[in-house]
Amino acid sequence: QSVLTQPPSVSGAPGQRVTISCTGSSSNIGAGSDVHWYQQLPGTAPKLLIYGNSNRPSGVPDRFSGSKSGTSASLAITGLQAEDEADYYCQSYDNSLSGSGLFGGGTKLTVL
Amino acid sequence: EVQVVESGGREVRPGGSLRLSCAASGFTFDDHGMSWVRQAPGKGLEWVSGINWNGDATGYADSVKGRFTISRDNAKKSLYLQMNSLRAEDTALYHCARTTGSSYYYGMDVWGQGTTVTVSS
Numbered sequence: 001q002s003v004l005t006q007p008p009s010v011s012g013a014p015g016q017r018v019t020i021s022c023t024g025s026s027s028n029i030g031a032g033s034d035v036h037w038y039q040q041l042p043g044t045a046p047k048l049l050i051y052g053n054s055n056r057p058s059g060v061p062d063r064f065s066g067s068k069s070g071t072s073a074s075l076a077i078t079g080l081q082a083e084d085e086a087d088y089y090c091q092s093y094d095n096s097l098s099g100s101g102l103f104g105g106g107t108k109l110t111v112l
Numbered sequence: 113e114v115q116v117v118e119s120g121g122r123e124v125r126p127g128g129s130l131r132l133s134c135a136a137s138g139f140t141f142d143d144h145g146m147s148w149v150r151q152a153p154g155k156g157l158e159w160v161s162g163i164n165w166n167g168d169a170t171g172y173a174d175s176v177k178g179r180f181t182i183s184r185d186n187a188k189k190s191l192y193l194q195m196n197s198l199r200a201e202d203t204a205l206y207h208c209a210r211t212t213g214s215s216y217y218y219g220m221d222v223w224g225q226g227t228t229v230t231v232s233s
Contacts, residue, residue: 002156036219038157045226046149046157051212051219089157093217099171101147101159101216 003028004090004104011110012080020075020107022090028102030071031095037066037075040087040106049088050075077109085111114138114222116191116208121227128198132227134191134208142166142186145216148193150204151226160206161193162216171216175201198231205229 005023012018022035029035037050048057050066053073065076073092077084090104120132134146147162161182163170170182181194191208205228209220 034217034219038220040157045207045223046220047223048212048219048221051221057212057219057221087156091157091159091219093171098174098177099162099169099217100173101162101171103149103157103159106156 002105003094003102004092006088006090006104006107008105009108009110011112013112014080014082016080017076017078018080018109019077020088020090020109022073022075022092022104024071024073024092024102026071027096028071028092028094029068029073033093033095035066035068035073036091037064037073038089038091039084040089042086046089080111082111085109114210116210116222116224118206118208118224118227121206121229123230123232124198126199126231126233128231130195130198130229132193132195132206132208132229134193134224136189136191136210139210139222141184141189143214145211145214145218146184146191147209147211147216147220148182148191149207149209149220149223150202150229151207152201152204155204158204162211163191164216165214169215195229198229200231202229203231 211218
């Protein structure tokens with residue numbers, strides 16, 4: 001059971017918009033810890049999609065956007081494409097003495 | 113080319129020890145925090161440990177605290193993970209990853225392909 005909660009799966013048709021939620025607590029996201037998002041295609045290493053809640057690394061299309069509010073964060077993907085089908089993970093940190101990192105359980109995006 | 117390459121994974125008996133290494137190239141290693149992330153077969157990502165640019169701050173997942181030790185050698189541009197008292201549940205592909213800033217709290221933007229650790233009797 002992950003400390004950060006994501007829906008196991010989401011789906012959408014090409015061209016549509018989908019969102020993936022990431023729910024934490026007052027010990028992590030709610031305490032001000034940044035949220036990062038990753039995309040993992042089958043058999044490959046994860047790729048950073050969003051860092052610092054809403055920033056896109058160079059090369060990531062602006063179809064991907066991130067937001068954070070309270071104890072939750074969201075990843076939005078607009079103009080869905082077949083190549084977006086992948087696993088998506090949110091990541092944050094425990095804002096305590098431990099300073100340990102946290103991943104959500106992951107969300108499988110299916111493009112119908 | 114900016115890259116990190118892991119090594120050291122192998123099959124080991126429960127209770128055994130292993131040291132993973134990660135060699136960095138193509139960037140200024142001591143400008144960045146570093147982390148280890150693992151993925152068990154068919155499972156999601158699990159953050160294992162992180163270290164700041166100069167090694168003065170480290171963090172560990174509860175599942176490995178007291179058994180694993182992260183370290184770095186900036187002169188050798190290398191990251192390490194000393195793994196002791198290994199358990200079957202430590203079996204996974206272990207990735208080394210660079211963060212976007214000096215702290216391990218930043219997002220991880222460069223990942224290696226991973227090295228496989230199998231703990232089995």
